[in-house]
Amino acid sequence: NKIDVLPNDDLKGCNVSVKIVKQPSHGSLTKEGSVFIYTPSPGFSGVDKFTYKLEYKGEQTPATDVNVSVVTPVEIGDCVEVNYIGRYQVNNTVFDTSYEDVAKAEGLYDSTRSYQPLKIFVDPTGNMTVPSGYEEYSSSMIPGFIKGLIGMSIGENKTIIVPPEEGYGTWEMSIEGVSNESSNESLSFPIDYVENLTENMSKAEFQYFFPNVTLNKSTVFDYGKVVFGKENIINATILNITDENITYRLQIENGTSFELPGYGFNVTFYVINESFYTRHFDFKMNDTFTIYSPYGTRAHFKVMSINATHARMAINIRSPKLGLVDQTLVYELNVTKIIKTSQQS
Incomplete structure (x- = not known):
């Protein structure tokens, strides 16, 4: 660092000298005319100071302090x-x-x-x-x-x-690409899920997901709003309540279909009989969507191929937003x- 202490003065013909009164504490100072050259000590970063005087015809000016800020470029650990x-x-x-x-x-x-x-x-x-x-x-x-x-x-x-x-991150084609597990298992999702119309859930879990539902037999509540993010589509009725569990039955109209909010594809429900129904996902090539867990984790998916029974997905769990993937x-x-x-x- 070069510091000119007399930058605005015309000193031609004047016998003015510059004297170093006190060297800096964290570096060295040399002088070329009215220009000081400051060299910081290795590894030093911060504010250093030196002091100088001007002398002319045997008279000296008061001592002047000069502060020098030294900041080295960004390094790992800064x-x-x-x-x-x-x-x-x-x-x-x-x-x-x-x-x-x-x-x-x-x-x-x-x-x-x-x-x-x-x-x-x-x-x-x-x-x-x-x-x-x-x-x-x-x-x-x-x-x-x-x-x-x-x-x-x-x-x-x-x-x-x-x-x-x-x-x-990119789209990963296997579980191994997104976890520490040594597995090359592909991410294959069934297109159709056969589910039971009657479900059981622990009382604690039920109250977590459905906090505003009154726990009485025959209570009807909006199941689809919580599970699928779609109101007034699928209701459920509480059948039984014990100290540990809640049993309820879904009320599904055959052929009910709607777009899953935030996913961009449809889900259709087909009632098989009194006990079971099929949940069919209408995946399309290059569909992308995000699945959030109740506990705040997320995973982004992209449909890479589809056959009669399954859709093969790529996954990304690194990105906070779907649009930033790849x-x-x-x-x-x-x-x-x-x-x-x-x-x-």
């Missing part, structure tokens, strides 16, 4: 704050941003979230421990985003391209803060 705009490479559409004005302009604004720089702990592997005192920084962002920060400096702007493998993403980054936690003991 904590970083970064603003970003995320776009789909295929059509340049913005899908996420930390800028409130951009979110509003792109129709993405969410009043429930805070538009501030993202706090990242730079760990592309996700295996490192966040340093004590910096727990608000996280390495949960996609690896390609975190890797793109390495080498950046404060105030730097950078555009990175993140392929699906470094982003939210997408190359473009991020515009701006680093606003670097904390050199990589150099802390």
Whole structure:
């Protein structure tokens, strides 16, 4: 770093000298005319200070302190704050941003979230421990985003391209592709499910899924609203109640059909007899949908092939949104803060 202490003065013909009064604590200082050259000590990051005086015809000015800010580029193990705009490479559409004005302009604004720089702990592997005192920084962002920060400096702007493998993942054709289990089992879904019209559920589970249903025999409740997300399509009647279980019977009209909300394909119900019915899924090639568990987990699916009895699926469990699966993403980054936690003991 070169620092000119007399940048605005014309000193031609003047015998003005610059004297170093105090060297910096975390680096060294050399002088070329009125220009100081500051070299930080290896690994130092922060604010250093040196002191100088001017001397002219035997008189000296008061000592002047100069503060020098030293921030090395982002390294693995640092904590970083970064603003970003995320776009789909295929059509340049913005899908996420930390800028409130951009979110509003792109129709993405969410009043429930805070538009501030993202706090990242730079760990592309996700295996490192966040340093004590910096727990608000996280390495949960996609690896390609975190890797793109390495080498950046404060105030730097950078555009990175993140392929699906470094982003939210591709479509996997086997269970082995999405878990640690050594299994090459394909994801094959039956098109038709034969189900019992009479079902049993533990009382605790029933009250979890149907909290507003009165537990009395003959109570009729909207089964389809909870199970399929469709109101007034399939009701059920409570048949029996014990200390442990609830028994109920579905009331299904033969041929009942509707589009599953959020899935994009139809399900049709065929009554076989007094005891059983068939649930038929009308899958189509390249259909994509997401299944959410009651416990907050999710899995995205894509129909890859169909025969008379089964549909073969691809799966993705990495992406928070279906639309991000198998997408190359473009991020515009701006680093606003670097904390050199990589150099802390």
